[in-house]
Amino acid sequence: MTDLRAATPLVLVGAGKMGGAMLAGWLENGLDPKGVVLIDPGPPPEMAALIAARGMTHVTAPPSDLKAAVIVLAVKPQVADAVLPGLAGLVGPGTVVVSVAAGKTLERLEAGIGPAAIVRSMPNTPAQVGRGITVAVANSRVTTPQKVLVTALLAAVGKVEWVAEEALIDAVTAVSGSGPAYVFHLVEALAEAGRRAGLPDALAEKLARATVEGAGELLYQSPLDPATLRKNVTSPNGTTAAALAVLMGETGLQPIMDAAVAAAARRSRELAG
Ligand SMILES: NC(=O)C1=CN([C@@H]2O[C@H](COP(=O)(O)OP(=O)(O)OC[C@H]3O[C@@H](n4cnc5c(N)ncnc54)[C@H](O)[C@@H]3O)[C@@H](O)[C@H]2O)C=CC1
Numbered sequence: 516m517t518d519l520r521a522a523t524p525l526v527l528v529g530a531g532k533m534g535g536a537m538l539a540g541w542l543e544n545g546l547d548p549k550g551v552v553l554i555d556p557g558p559p560p561e562m563a564a565l566i567a568a569r570g571m572t573h574v575t576a577p578p579s580d581l582k583a584a585v586i587v588l589a590v591k592p593q594v595a596d597a598v599l600p601g602l603a604g605l606v607g608p609g610t611v612v613v614s615v616a617a618g619k620t621l622e623r624l625e626a627g628i629g630p631a632a633i634v635r636s637m638p639n640t641p642a643q644v645g646r647g648i649t650v651a652v653a654n655s656r657v658t659t660p661q662k663v664l665v666t667a668l669l670a671a672v673g674k675v676e677w678v679a680e681e682a683l684i685d686a687v688t689a690v691s692g693s694g695p696a697y698v699f700h701l702v703e704a705l706a707e708a709g710r711r712a713g714l715p716d717a718l719a720e721k722l723a724r725a726t727v728e729g730a731g732e733l734l735y736q737s738p739l740d741p742a743t744l745r746k747n748v749t750s751p752n753g754t755t756a757a758a759l760a761v762l763m764g765e766t767g768l769q770p771i772m773d774a775a776v777a778a779a780a781r782r783s784r785e786l787a788g
């Protein structure tokens with residue numbers, strides 16, 4: 516288990532779906548709830564329950580008497596600019612700010628909060644079960660120990676990759692940040708196709724869900740690459756081959772995925788503000 520003691524006091528700004536998923540993962544991994552301060556005027560009910568159950572400090576505005584070790588900014592990009600100046604007082608000489616806000620550039624973040632060590636990162640919600648992946652980029656003020664600390668924090672909820680080129684984060688957002696939604700939609704679409712093929716509702720849902728769960732777990736545990744795993748399902752001239760002729764055809768999944776990822780990356784660039 517990662518030692519997260521150096522990450523406190525940790526101020527989490529925005530304890531919604533992403534901030535909450537990371538927090539749940541950190542608590543699972545031993546983060547001391549007494550070292551956590553949550554700033555959120557309206558957390559979702561399940562988060563409010565977790566805050567109460569674990570005795571975390573919950574405020575609706577930044578406290579004036581605290582210097583944070585880590586500030587995690589997990590509010591919507593559209594409210595980040597308004598929130599950042601109010602967080603400046605929490606920044607001390609050792610503080611590192613970690614933003615998960617889609618689109619918000621390091622330059623824009625620093626313009627809001629003032630001179631600070633800042634990491635722009637893109638996690639995803641499987642962080643909640645310790646199976647996220649986060650890609651991060653640091654500004655020039657981030658020290659090596661701060662990078663080690665942020666890596667420990669992010670690694671507590673999944674895999675971590677650092678990039679030197681900030682522009683890559685828009686494509687990262689489009690692939691892994693938003694990606695879980697594409698997979699969940701695949702479950703919805705597979706279930707719907709099953710219903711249209713005559714399966715009862717509950718069975719169609721159960722089959723689609725279990726198939727994606729199982730395929731994901733196989734991918735996780737297997738040393739084989741996805742193409743080989745796919746080929747292992749595909750008998751020559753069998754049922755899978757018939758389906759893949761559609762999915763891998765000219766109007767199949769690849770052009771749709773290309774368009775979806777391009778749209779998400781474009782939106783990430785727009786969200787810079
Ligand atoms: N949901 C996801 O899968 C991912 C989200 N992100 C990023 O995470 C950020 C948050 O997104 P979600 O968690 O999905 O949104 P959300 O709406 O679930 O959570 C945002 C939280 O911020 C709180 N909030 C609003 N105004 C605030 C303020 N002035 N001060 C403090 N807290 C305030 C809200 O009450 C809410 O609990 C966004 O910037 C998004 O781009 C990044 C990766 C994945």
Ligand SMILES: O=C(O)[C@@H]1CCC=N1
Pocket residue numbers: 617688692693
């Ligand atoms: O949809 C969004 O904008 C955020 C960023 C990645 C996932 N959710």
